[in-house]
Amino acid sequence: MDDVSRNYDVVVIGAGPVGENVAERARTGGLSTVIVESELVGGECSYWACMPSKALLRPALARADARRLPGLAGAVAGPLDAPAVLARRDVFTSNWKDDGQVGWLDSVDVDLVRGHGRLDGPRKVTVTTPDGDTVRLTARHAVAVCTGTTAALPPLAGLDNVRPWTSREATSAKEVPGRLLVVGGGVVAVEMATAWQALGSEVTMLVRGSGLLPRMEPFAGEMVADSMRAAGVDIRFGVSMASVTREGGPEDQIRAVLDDGATLTADEILFATGRHPHTGDIGLETVGLTPGDWLTVDDTLRVTDVEDGWLYAVGDVNHRALLTHQGKYQGRIAGAAIAARARGEVLDDAPWGAHVATADTAAVPQVVFTDPEVAAVGLSLEEAEQAGRRVRAVDYDLGNVAGAALYGDDYRGKARMVVDLDAGVLAGVTFVGPGVGELLYSATVAVSAQVPVTRLWHAVPAYPTISEIWLRLLETFRG
Structure with missing residues (x-):
């Protein structure tokens, strides 16, 4: 076995979208x-999260939209072609091959070392390659940990023997299960329940809380739940799993017992119950940190508990905003900050400066790709009130907007903007309805740029588009 040493200015652990951007x-x-x-260049998003999940969901949402249009509804009355949907999903994951991503690294002159990387003291990373060789890397300026998260599973006895699905199995499965249990009520749970029900599964959701999408405006989860139930999903609130087993034999069925005594059987079970930081075996103990912990950072993404400021933690691993696009944003900030510090430059670290991740706390956008879609940025009404801001929620029925009515018959949706009355700007915006994901960037600009509400009157939405909701919200605010 070989043992080689190399020196670089920057060493990045983790080649997902976040690490690539750093x-x-x-x-x-x-x-x-x-x-x-240690796995595929491109990371979770490319192969087991964003790309495959949205490839599975797009046919379901397109069919739902088509069914709202007379003259087209009859043409899409049948089931989805599941093998074709899965094959298209495989294309978007490059069939779980990373040649294209490796080529991109080459094009930007970034070296790649394959293997499991671990911190080995200040500014040092030791990599064990797939062949068993050791590559010792030393960073002159910075090491960036971009290892993301892994699925959190509940402490149920014998769970490994059940072979449960996590988000990885749910997005990469090769066949449609006849019956699927989904445990959880967050984004992964509702998106995967939507996708697999549309592909032909009989889906039951088990939700510990009282609603779906608990971190968003309450009406968002309520509207999604109503639509999912209308599509045939069985949603049970206020229940927890007492035990789960896989019975084996020809049927190989899963048997789940709930805390209320009810028993359910299924072919597969998906646990969408949260995420853990992927920091358990990356050598944190060698630099005075606790393995398995989230890594606390400042607004330039530097780990606060390590001396000399050489260690950065970027993306999900710092627990600031567990979203790919937000992690990529952090990656751009961190990479620029590392370079500026290496050149001895003064950082632009004022709020909204080039070297601080201000948007992590002020303007985080998210789209949930269900039917209806949910799109939100900034604070919910409850979050704004808890932050002590004097705010007013302005609501409007999206179905009363001309562009939405043209989008599809019986359009159901709702919009809310949360106005900071003292600052005269938007603290947050939420849209629920078919196609609203494409409205979100305008809301993100309004929130992040702190555009005065009085100025928004002069941003004229085209007629007849769904974006006319902005005019209706502003009219409602003025009264």
Whole structure:
């Protein structure tokens, strides 16, 4: 076995979208950069999350839209072609091959070391390659941990023998299960329940709380639940799992017992019950940190509990905003900050400066790809009130907007903007309805740029589009 040593300005652990952005920004800043990856270059988003899940959901949502249009509804009355949907999903994951992503790293002059990377003291990373060789990397300026998260499973006895689905299995499954149990009520749970029900599964959702999408405006979860039930999903609130077993034999069925004594059987069970930081075996103990913990960072993404400021934690691993696009944003910020510090420059670290991740706390956008879609940015009404801001919620029925009525008959949706009455700007915006995901960037600009409500009157929405909701919200606010 070989043992080699290499020196770089920056070492990045984790070649998902976050690590790629850190590496590219650091390299653009003139720093020699290497990235370490133990699985596929491109990470969770490319192969087991964003891309495959949205590829599975798109046919379901397109069919739902088509069914709202007379003259088209009859043409899409039948079931989805499940093999074709799964084959298209496979295309979007590049059939779980990362040649294209590796080619991109080459194009931006970032080196790649495949293997399991672990911190080995300040500015040092030791990589065990698939062949058993050891590569010792030393960073002159910074090491960035971009290892993301893994699925959190409940402490149920014998769960490993059940072979449960997590988000990975749910997005990469090769066949449609006849019956699927989904445990959880958050984004992964509702999206995967939507996708697999549309593909032909009999889906039952088991939700510990009293509603879906608990971190969003209450009406969002209520409207999604109503639509899912109308589509045939059995949603049970206020229940927990007492035990689960896989019975084996020819049927190989799952048997789940709930805390209320009810028993359910299924072919597969998906646990969408949260995420853990992927930091258990990356050598945190060698730099005075606790393995398995989230990594606390400042607004330039530097780990606060490590001396000399050489360690960065970017993306989900710092628990600021567990979203791919937000992690990529952090990656751009961190890479630029690393390069600026290496050049001895003064950082632009004022709020909304080039080297601080201000949007993590002020303007985080998210789309939930269900029918109806949910799109939100900034604070909910409850969050704004808890923050002590004097706010007013302005609501409007999206179905009363001309563009929405043209989008599909019996359009059901709702919009809310939360206005900070003292600052005269928007604290948050939420849209629920078919196609509203494409409205979100305008809301993100309004919230992040702190556009005065009086100025928004002069941003004229085109008629007849769904974006006319902005005019209706502003009219309602003025009264």
